[in-house]
Amino acid sequence: xxxxxxxxxxxxxxxxxxxxxxxxxxxxxxxxxxxxxxxxxxxxxxxxxxxxxxxxxxxxxxxxxxxxxxxxxxxxxxxxxxxxxxxxxxxxxxxxxxxxxxxxxxxxxxxxxxxxxxxxxxxxxxxxxxxxxxxxxxxxxxxxxxxxxxxxxxxxxxxxxxxxxxxxxx
Numbered sequence: 001x002x003x004x005x006x007x008x009x010x011x012x013x014x015x016x017x018x019x020x021x022x023x024x025x026x027x028x029x030x031x032x033x034x035x036x037x038x039x040x041x042x043x044x045x046x047x048x049x050x051x052x053x054x055x056x057x058x059x060x061x062x063x064x065x066x067x068x069x070x071x072x073x074x075x076x077x078x079x080x081x082x083x084x085x086x087x088x089x090x091x092x093x094x095x096x097x098x099x100x101x102x103x104x105x106x107x108x109x110x111x112x113x114x115x116x117x118x119x120x121x122x123x124x125x126x127x128x129x130x131x132x133x134x135x136x137x138x139x140x141x142x143x144x145x146x147x148x149x150x151x152x153x154x155x156x157x158x159x160x161x162x163x164x165x166x167x168x169x170x
Contacts, residue, residue: 001095004151005031017091018151019123027145034101034145035084038125039068041140042081071139074132079113082128082140088149089123092157096149098126104146108134111147118149121159 004012006028012018020033027034042063051062063081066072074080090096096118100111110131118126128147132138140146 001152001154003031004094004153009033009151012091012094012151018094019087019089021087021089022085029148032099032148032150034148035086035088035098035126036143037068037128037140037146038083038085039142040083041066041068041072044079068140068142071141074109074130074138074140076108076132076135076137079129079131080140082130082146084126084128084147085143087123087125088118090118090120090151092121092159093154094151095120095154096151098128099148099150101146101148107138108132108136109138109146119159120154120157 009018009028009031013020013023020027020035042059042065044063047062051057059081068082072080088096098112098116098118100109104111110133111128113129113131115129126149130140130146
């Protein structure tokens with residue numbers, strides 16, 4: 001696998017093998033594309049019972065969806081799910097890694113604590129696991145470039161058809 005640089009990213013977009021919708025050309029960096037936080041979050045409901053981590057666990061049973069129409073205060077130690085405003089569509093030989101941006105990591109905001117791999121052939125909005133590891137509250141705002149996708153060329157072709165293949169919302 002090889003990381004795509006700005007020139008390769010723009011060539012893939014021009015060829016229609018990579019689509020970011022909506023696309024902002026200024027979001028393309030030297031070897032990644034910035035993505036913005038959309039206008040919805042999924043938060044874990046407060047409870048005293050442990051959540052069983054089993055194969056049939058369903059996150060929707062323990063969470064609720066909320067609109068991010070202003071700010072959301074993420075308390076220290078808390079984790080929420082966000083979703084990118086952009087829909088990412090990859091060719092069958094492209095995959096990606098979602099990474100937080102260092103400007104926010106330095107303040108204690110972690111984006112994609114786990115499962116940051118974007119499968120080849122996807123066409124969906126990306127769910128973000130957002131955690132506050134700082135000792136102070138952090139305000140989340142929709143429309144902020146909170147993460148970036150690093151694109152890789154895969155050897156061979158594949159298309160993800162799993163449980164979250166068509167995710168458009170939380």
